[in-house]
Amino acid sequence: NNPTEVVGDGSFENPYTANDVLLLNNTKSGNYWVKAYIVGQVNGMNMDALQLAAPWGTQDGKSYQTNIVLAASANETKAENMVPVQLPSGSALRAGLNLPENPSMLGKEILIYGSLEAYFGAAGIKSTSYAKVGDKEFGVNPNVEQKEPTAKVVTIKEFIAAPEYTESLVYYELTGVISGLSAGGNAVIYGNFDLTDETGTVYVYGLDKAFTAVGNTKADKSFGELGLKDGDKITLRGLRGSYNGKIEVMGAYFVKLISSGNETPNPGTDPNPGTDPNPG
Numbered sequence: 001n002n003p004t005e006v007v008g009d010g011s012f013e014n015p016y017t018a019n020d021v022l023l024l025n026n027t028k029s030g031n032y033w034v035k036a037y038i039v040g041q042v043n044g045m046n047m048d049a050l051q052l053a054a055p056w057g058t059q060d061g062k063s064y065q066t067n068i069v070l071a072a073s074a075n076e077t078k079a080e081n082m083v084p085v086q087l088p089s090g091s092a093l094r095a096g097l098n099l100p101e102n103p104s105m106l107g108k109e110i111l112i113y114g115s116l117e118a119y120f121g122a123a124g125i126k127s128t129s130y131a132k133v134g135d136k137e138f139g140v141n142p143n144v145e146q147k148e149p150t151a152k153v154v155t156i157k158e159f160i161a162a163p164e165y166t167e168s169l170v171y172y173e174l175t176g177v178i179s180g181l182s183a184g185g186n187a188v189i190y191g192n193f194d195l196t197d198e199t200g201t202v203y204v205y206g207l208d209k210a211f212t213a214v215g216n217t218k219a220d221k222s223f224g225e226l227g228l229k230d231g232d233k234i235t236l237r238g239l240r241g242s243y244n245g246k247i248e249v250m251g252a253y254f255v256k257l258i259s260s261g262n263e264t265p266n267p268g269t270d271p272n273p274g275t276d277p278n279p280g
Helices: 018-024 092-097 156-161 186-191
Strands: 031-042 067-071 083-086 109-119 122-133 136-139 151-153 171-179 192-197 200-205 233-243 246-259
Touching: 018 031, 018 083, 018 122, 031 083, 031 122, 067 109, 083 109, 092 122, 092 136, 156 171, 156 192, 156 200, 171 246, 186 192, 200 233
Parallel strands: 083 122, 151 171, 200 246
Antiparallel strands: 031 067, 031 109, 067 083, 109 122, 122 136, 171 192, 171 233, 192 200, 233 246
């Protein structure tokens, strides 16, 4: 028998259940807490492409890492009783929760915070920013006051050698010369560019004008307000992440402008060529 009444209120103390999200059916706007079980993922464009067990499906040779699916029971098998959840690109939630890379998450109870919105044609959760599974936390807890962390000053070569931020949430301070903004588009909307010093080059996957929250990796489109351009030497702080195997500065924020009109330093061999767009 499916429940007919909402039992939670979406607060941290009394989160919605998966059944509550289904009953509300996208009629509540805003961000809420939901507690449920991870039961699978969607490997396509709608819930008809639901998958509940490994091996996880692929598209164009790449595994799906964009979502997970929740239910009130870890043993649920019916799609109509499930809630799809968006794992934002570049976020700690995607890195730590997607099933192809984190198969042990299947069947685990999760507390997650996000917006109740239609997703894959169903009652879903999007713009997720925080989750907790057992004692593991992913993203930024909205209930915790955010203070700017201390940062370790490193060269780009040292940054590239550092561990992933999903393993060690350490902020690094880098100074280098910007190049690649002339590409326009997302490069100047989000602040996607190469940063080079005498030791190497690394790709910056979005630059915010100021610190927002520990662990936040979603660029807020404030980059344009900084007025930066190719040849500017800047100092920034950010996390050591990666995307499709390419090392990047994620969750970066601006610290100061050192000088303008600089030639790009010669770092030797670029260890990290190419760029990828920041979808926001």
